[in-house]
Amino acid sequence: MRLARPVTRQPPETIVALIDVVFFLLVFFMLIGRMDATAPFDVTPPTTETGADMPSGGITVSVSASGDLAVDGLVVDDAALDQAITARLVTTSDTLVRINAHRDTELRHVLPLVSRIETLGARDVVLVVTPETAPPAR
Amino acid sequence: MQDPGTFGIRRPAPSKALISLVPLIDVMLILLVFFMVTSTYLNLDMIPAVKRADDPLDAAPVTTQDTGAPLLIRIGADGVPTLRGVGMDLPALEAMFRDRLQNTPALRVLVLPSGAADMQALVSVMDAATRAGVTGLRVVRLEVAQ
Numbered sequence: 001m002r003l004a005r006p007v008t009r010q011p012p013e014t015i016v017a018l019i020d021v022v023f024f025l026l027v028f029f030m031l032i033g034r035m036d037a038t039a040p041f042d043v044t045p046p047t048t049e050t051g052a053d054m055p056s057g058g059i060t061v062s063v064s065a066s067g068d069l070a071v072d073g074l075v076v077d078d079a080a081l082d083q084a085i086t087a088r089l090v091t092t093s094d095t096l097v098r099i100n101a102h103r104d105t106e107l108r109h110v111l112p113l114v115s116r117i118e119t120l121g122a123r124d125v126v127l128v129v130t131p132e133t134a135p136p137a138r
Numbered sequence: 139m140q141d142p143g144t145f146g147i148r149r150p151a152p153s154k155a156l157i158s159l160v161p162l163i164d165v166m167l168i169l170l171v172f173f174m175v176t177s178t179y180l181n182l183d184m185i186p187a188v189k190r191a192d193d194p195l196d197a198a199p200v201t202t203q204d205t206g207a208p209l210l211i212r213i214g215a216d217g218v219p220t221l222r223g224v225g226m227d228l229p230a231l232e233a234m235f236r237d238r239l240q241n242t243p244a245l246r247v248l249v250l251p252s253g254a255a256d257m258q259a260l261v262s263v264m265d266a267a268t269r270a271g272v273t274g275l276r277v278v279r280l281e282v283a284q
Contacts, residue, residue, distance in 0.1 A: 029173035046261040050268040051183025108253030111279045125188035
């Protein structure tokens with residue numbers, strides 16, 4: 001009498017591994033993603049080799065190539081800019097102010113802005129740049 | 139009470155309902171797609187423009203090291219840095235900074251950009267100075283008298 005070897009069944013694919021992977025991806029994107037308010041216009045920061053790490057938090061003042069201003073993603077005029085920054089500095093005097101200016105913005109829009117923000121009481125103002133490995137081609 | 143001469147069929151006890159994992163997976167997938175779509179991968183750095191140490195009260199004590207006369211670098215409207223009217227490219231500017239630093243380690247550099255120059259021109263000059271080892275750099279601008 002010949003006995004047939006029983007057919008080995010493939011174990012059912014477990015869904016636990018899928019859940020693990022999805023969960024890790026979720027945590028990864030939550031940690032990596034920046035939820036900062038983006039500028040309402042195109043801003044490409046200047047490139048540099050010697051920039052320091054960007055601290056988190058603070059106010060972001062964006063300046064477009066034509067000199068338009070935005071605070072934390074909202075377009076403002078000069079008066080509204082002063083009000084917004086003053087209001088934040090009243091509550092937290094150590095608030096960092098980041099100036100995210102387009103690389104083609106003329107300095108007549110940026111340098112007076114730095115002075116104005118300093119006059120309003122900001123003690124930490126930084127220029128946003130983006131790192132590069134090779135010297136900028138000019 | 140059941141009659142001993144008969145037998146009854148017992149209804150099977152309903153099995154416990156398992157908590158379904160499908161809604162959890164759905165929510166996680168939706169969150170995953172949300173974060174993938176909304177994430178931005180800008181690698182941003184910063185250059186300090188106004189530092190707390192610039193305050194007179196917090197400033198470091200005045201050094202007695204000879205700093206000499208500050209070096210004034212102008213940036214023209216075309217973005218070209220000039221020293222005493224002579225334009226130079228960035229490698230030449232960096233080499234000049236290194237040369238000056240050998241004689242004057244505490245070299246002070248003033249950068250006076252034209253208002254029509256762009257941000258990249260100023261950042262490139264600051265970058266060249268920093269690469270050369272200049273630590274005392276200030277950006278100045280001309281104001282119209284009221």
